[in-house]
Amino acid sequence: MTMNPEAQMQFLYTLRSKGVTDGRTLQAMEKIDRGVFVKGLFATRAYEDMPLPIACGQTISQPSVVGLMTQALNVQPRDKVLEVGTGSGYQAAILSQLARRVYTVDRYLRLVREAQLVFDSLGIVNITAMAIDGSYGLPDQAPFDRILVTAAAEDPPGPLLAQLKTGGIMVLPVGQSDTVQSLIKVTRTETGFDYEELRSVRFVPLVEGMGQE
Numbered sequence: 001m002t003m004n005p006e007a008q009m010q011f012l013y014t015l016r017s018k019g020v021t022d023g024r025t026l027q028a029m030e031k032i033d034r035g036v037f038v039k040g041l042f043a044t045r046a047y048e049d050m051p052l053p054i055a056c057g058q059t060i061s062q063p064s065v066v067g068l069m070t071q072a073l074n075v076q077p078r079d080k081v082l083e084v085g086t087g088s089g090y091q092a093a094i095l096s097q098l099a100r101r102v103y104t105v106d107r108y109l110r111l112v113r114e115a116q117l118v119f120d121s122l123g124i125v126n127i128t129a130m131a132i133d134g135s136y137g138l139p140d141q142a143p144f145d146r147i148l149v150t151a152a153a154e155d156p157p158g159p160l161l162a163q164l165k166t167g168g169i170m171v172l173p174v175g176q177s178d179t180v181q182s183l184i185k186v187t188r189t190e191t192g193f194d195y196e197e198l199r200s201v202r203f204v205p206l207v208e209g210m211g212q213e
């Protein structure tokens with residue numbers, strides 16, 4: 001399935017109208033076809049601005065939320081980025097267009113394997129996908145310039161804060177699952193952390209331990 005020009009124009013128009021205005025983010029989202037990350041019944045709805053179900057009871061995020069998170073992360077071309085919550089791989093593929101290297105992790109091996117197949121089919125070579133519990137981050141590759149968490153924790157996980165470089169940015173949803181969560185931008189300064197609340201969102205929860213599939 002490929003995006004026809006009309007669907008693509010509508011897709012980009014919706015992103016802009018929902019506040020995704022950063023040129024590099026829009027370019028990356030124009031290039032990465034969401035249709036290849038959505039399988040089965042819902043594939044025909046890939047260009048709607050809605051979260052959709054994927055395997056293992058998880059969801060691919062709403063495109064405008066992906067855009068707003070990507071834009072808030074302000075990724076630079078030399079950056080090493082960690083994403084916690086690979087899911088379909090869509091967000092990681094967008095980050096791969098903006099960063100030097102992306103590490104993406106998920107607690108479901110099945111999701112990591114399927115995402116890796118899509119990265120391979122698209123010829124994306126700067127993503128390393130791993131099946132681990134991302135609540136402890138990825139100590140072997142730390143520190144990171146940018147960290148994006150796409151599942152909601154009650155608070156920013158300590159190990160992730162510790163793995164952020166000085167001057168680095170982490171974007172994550174925080175709050176109880178199934179209630180209102182806030183998208184937060186954390187910037188690590190010389191002396192501590194600055195917190196900025198961006199908007200309310202709804203994500204699946206960050207769950208400790210490995211998944212069964």
Ligand code: SAH
Pocket residue numbers: 058059060061084085086087088089090091092105106107108111132133134135150151204205206207208209211
């Ligand atoms: N970014 C994804 C959407 C992620 S949905 C995309 O673009 O499609 C959230 C994902 O976080 C789910 O796949 C879930 O399995 C994963 N997740 C939840 N808790 C986790 C944890 N502790 N470590 C790693 N991944 C986790």
